[in-house]
Each structure stands twice: as structure tokens, then as C-alpha cells.
Amino acid sequence: MKRKKVYLGYTEVCDKILNSPYCALIENQKEFYTTTKFTEDLVHERYYYNCLAPSFPGITWDRYISGIKRMAEGHFVPLMLDLVVTGKCHCNCWHCFRGDYQDQRELSVKTIERVLSDAQEMGTAIVGITGGEPLLRKDIMDILRLIPSSMEGLLYSTGIHFHEQFVQELAETRITRCFISLDHYEREKVNKMRGFSHAYDYALNALQLLSDANIYTGVTLCATEGIDSVEEFWRYMDFVYSLDCVDEIRIVLPIPQGNLKGKDFKRFYRDVIRWTREAKKKADQDTDYPNVVLFNEYESEDYVGCGAGYTYLTVNNDGAITPCVCVPLSISNVNEVDLKTAYAEYNKFFTTTGCTCYGRRTSQFLPKDGGDTIPLPENISRDIIEKCIVKDGNASYYRNVENMINKA
Numbered sequence: 001m002k003r004k005k006v007y008l009g010y011t012e013v014c015d016k017i018l019n020s021p022y023c024a025l026i027e028n029q030k031e032f033y034t035t036t037k038f039t040e041d042l043v044h045e046r047y048y049y050n051c052l053a054p055s056f057p058g059i060t061w062d063r064y065i066s067g068i069k070r071m072a073e074g075h076f077v078p079l080m081l082d083l084v085v086t087g088k089c090h091c092n093c094w095h096c097f098r099g100d101y102q103d104q105r106e107l108s109v110k111t112i113e114r115v116l117s118d119a120q121e122m123g124t125a126i127v128g129i130t131g132g133e134p135l136l137r138k139d140i141m142d143i144l145r146l147i148p149s150s151m152e153g154l155l156y157s158t159g160i161h162f163h164e165q166f167v168q169e170l171a172e173t174r175i176t177r178c179f180i181s182l183d184h185y186e187r188e189k190v191n192k193m194r195g196f197s198h199a200y201d202y203a204l205n206a207l208q209l210l211s212d213a214n215i216y217t218g219v220t221l222c223a224t225e226g227i228d229s230v231e232e233f234w235r236y237m238d239f240v241y242s243l244d245c246v247d248e249i250r251i252v253l254p255i256p257q258g259n260l261k262g263k264d265f266k267r268f269y270r271d272v273i274r275w276t277r278e279a280k281k282k283a284d285q286d287t288d289y290p291n292v293v294l295f296n297e298y299e300s301e302d303y304v305g306c307g308a309g310y311t312y313l314t315v316n317n318d319g320a321i322t323p324c325v326c327v328p329l330s331i332s333n334v335n336e337v338d339l340k341t342a343y344a345e346y347n348k349f350f351t352t353t354g355c356t357c358y359g360r361r362t363s364q365f366l367p368k369d370g371g372d373t374i375p376l377p378e379n380i381s382r383d384i385i386e387k388c389i390v391k392d393g394n395a396s397y398y399r400n401v402e403n404m405i406n407k408a
């Protein structure tokens with residue numbers, strides 16, 4: 001079959017990425033773009049940087065860059081918004097940060113519509129549809145169709161319930177990228193880690209269908225003790241490469257929340273960071289290899305940092321706003337106030353990007369017994385948020401924009 005995607009370097013995409021009213025600002029950020037691989041969608045003539053930025057050129061890319069500029073000028077813009085559309089899930093993953101959540105409610109379509117309309121006014125560029133498992137909702141396609149044309153949507157899933165008609169309809173929505181979880185290259189291990197006997201087969205089936213429909217497709221690997229050497233990471237990446245249908249490999253470190261609450265990963269993090277950097281280096285040298293995104297690198301001080309509660313918000317399945325999908329703290333709820341008012345409450349505490357993962361930062365302050373409702377009640381959440389105020393000063397990407405604005 002004819003290849004529909006190719007991977008390029010900055011010089012090959014620079015006329016496209018700079019095709020924006022904000023080209024001076026983008027040019028100023030060049031050093032961040034020269035170290036990455038871009039994916040070209042040959043069918044739609046669209047280019048992708050990674051899962052945390054919209055594709056370009058186009059209105060969502062311009063909206064995103066304009067939002068970053070406004071943040072540097074002192075405004076607050078929730079550039080990214082995740083919607084936990086359901087608390088239901090058919091899996092029981094050993095690592096799930098939602099392991100303490102009991103509430104299986106679904107966000108109503110009316111609430112989603114209202115939140116998206118507020119987000120549209122507030123400048124949100126990227127909306128993530130997540131869960132639980134979003135595809136357990138029968139009305140999932142109705143929800144995906146609500147994503148406004150000014151935004152791009154990301155869908156996070158295990159791959160369950162993917163079939164040809166679904167992906168064909170998906171391709172007609174504003175979902176431009178879909179991320180399927182794949183924790184290992186061996187079927188038995190995936191099924192065991194997910195607590196579901198078809199996890200591996202459903203994931204692979206979804207990846208193939210998405211690729212056939214030419215939807216940008218990624219896998220998410222939560223690095224765990226199962227893959228614990230640089231050779232194992234290479235094996236995983238080679239396996240994904242051999243599938244010939246994946247555009248991005250996202251590697252995240254295990255966040256000590258939910259089922260992993262209280263676990264000490266310090267030593268493991270140090271090793272994984274070394275292994276994954278080495279493996280990414282090898283992948284980056286091969287122009288045929290999909291883009292490898294290391295979250296610990298991208299969400300660090302050297303790139304965009306942690307945007308929890310500042311550039312990024314989550315609406316939980318019960319309407320509670322949390323700073324990040326993995327953080328079980330909440331001080332406002334969209335069933336009680338509009339998104340703007342809810343975000344304004346967060347603006348009192350989250351005034352910069354962080355240089356470490358807020359999920360990790362807050363984990364040591366969570367009650368050990370987990371007996372309270374999750375997200376934790378407002379008074380406890382407020383108390384922890386006050387203890388964990390981020391004072392790091394912005395990460396490089398945002399600092400660079402601030403410097404440019406201040407010089408002008």
C-alpha cells in the first residue's frame with residue numbers, strides 16, 4: 001500500500017510551520033523544533049509536531065500560538081482541556097491513576113456542549129476525549145462531533161469497539177489524532193497488565209483501522225518494570241515500527257497516583273530516563289521511524305514544563321475540574337459554575353508552568369487510606385493545592401516567548 005505519512009526535519013517543514021500570522025514568534029522558538037521529527041500527512045497536506053500541539057498550518061495552530069502569546073502577556077488561557085467523558089472501564093490496569101475512583105457517571109452531552117462552548121471563548125486549542133474508556137459510551141460519536149472547528153481533538157482509548165464504520169465517521173470529526181494504549185509487545189503481558197483478555201488484540205486492531213483511515217495514530221507506553229532495559233525499549237519500538245501503522249510512540253513515566261499511590265519510583269525514573277533517551281536517539285536517526293515523544297523530557301523545564309491547572313485543565317466525569325487528569329484534587333465543578341469561573345479559581349494558585357510533574361509533586365500529600373471521595377473534597381484539595389503552589393518560574397518554551405514579548 002502507498003505510504004500516506006512521512007517523517008521530516010524542521011528545514012523541510014519550516015515554510016509550513018511559519019505559514020501563520022505569528023511567524024515571528026514561531027521562528028523565535030526554532031531551537032525547540034529543530035530537535036524533533038515532524039509527520040507529514042500526504043493526503044491532507046497537514047503536518048504534525050507531537051501530541052501536545054495542534055497540526056499546522058491552520059486555524060487551530062494559529063489559535064494555539066496566539067494563546068501562548070497571550071499567556072506571556074499575563075492572561076490565562078486553558079490551551080488544553082481533557083474531558084473524562086465516562087468513569088466506566090472494562091479493564092483493570094495495575095497502574096491506573098484512576099484506580100481510586102468509584103464514580104462511574106458519564107458527563108452529559110449537554111454539559112460537554114456547554115464546556116466546549118466556554119472553552120471556545122476562552123481560547124482552548126486542543127481537547128482530549130478520555131475516560132475511563134470513552135468508547136464504552138454508545139453516544140461517543142455524538143460527543144466527538146461536538147468538537148468545534150477551531151479546535152483539534154485527541155481521542156485516548158484502549159482500542160475496544162473500533163470497527164471500520166467507526167473510524168470512517170471519526171475521520172469526519174475534528175479528532176485529528178488517536179492514542180491507543182499498548183503496554184508491552186507481548187500479548188500475554190498486555191492482557192495481564194490490563195486485566196482484560198482481549199486488550200492486546202483490540203489495541204492492534206484499532207491501530208490498523210486508524211492507519212487505514214489515515215488518522216494520525218499513536219501508542220502510549222507507560223514505562224513499567226515490564227520493560228526495564230534499553231534493549232527492551234528498542235524491542236518495544238521495533239515491534240511498534242514493524243506494525244507499520246503508528247505515527248507516534250509516547251512514553252510516559254508511571255505517576256504515583258491511584259493504583260500506584262505511595263510507590264517510590266525515584267530509582268526506576270532515573271534508569272528509565274536514561275534508557276528511553278538512548279532508545280529515542282536511535283529512533284531519531286532513522287528517518288523511517290515514527291516520532292518518539294518522551295513526556296518526562298517534553299514536560300520538563302527544558303521544553304514546555306508541566307501545565308497542570310495553568311495551560312491545562314481536566315473536567316472529570318462528575319463535573320469536577322482537576323488540574324490534570326492524573327491529579328485527584330478539585331476546587332470547582334462545572335455542574336455548579338461555568339468553565340470560566342471554575343478556571344478563575346485555579347488562576348489564583350496556578351500562575352506558571354512547573355518544572356516537575358504536578359501529579360508526582362502532590363502524591364506525597366494525599367491521604368494514605370484513600371477513604372475520602374475521589375477527587376478529594378474541596379477543603380482537602382484546597383489545602384494540598386496551597387501546599388504545592390508552583391513557583392518554579394516558566395519552562396524554557398514559555399520563558400522564551402516572555403523574553404521576546406518583553407523586548408518588543
Ligand SMILES: C[S@@+](CC[C@H](N)C(=O)[O-])C[C@H]1O[C@@H](n2cnc3c(N)ncnc32)[C@H](O)[C@@H]1O
Nearest residue numbers: 095096097131132156157158181220222254255
Ligand atoms: C486513563 S487512560 C484513559 C484512556 C483509556 N482507558 C486507556 O487506557 O488508554 C489514559 C492513559 O493514561 C495512562 N495511565 C494510567 N495510569 C497511569 C499512571 N499511573 N501513570 C502513567 N500513565 C498512566 C494509561 O496507560 C493510558 O495510556
Ligand code: SF4
Nearest residue numbers: 089091092093096132
Ligand atoms: S488505564 Fe485506561 S484502560 Fe486501564 S483501567 Fe485506567 S482507564 Fe481503564
Ligand code: SF4
Nearest residue numbers: 306308324357358359
Ligand atoms: S501533572 Fe504530570 S502528567 Fe499532568 S500535565 Fe503535569 S507533567 Fe503532565
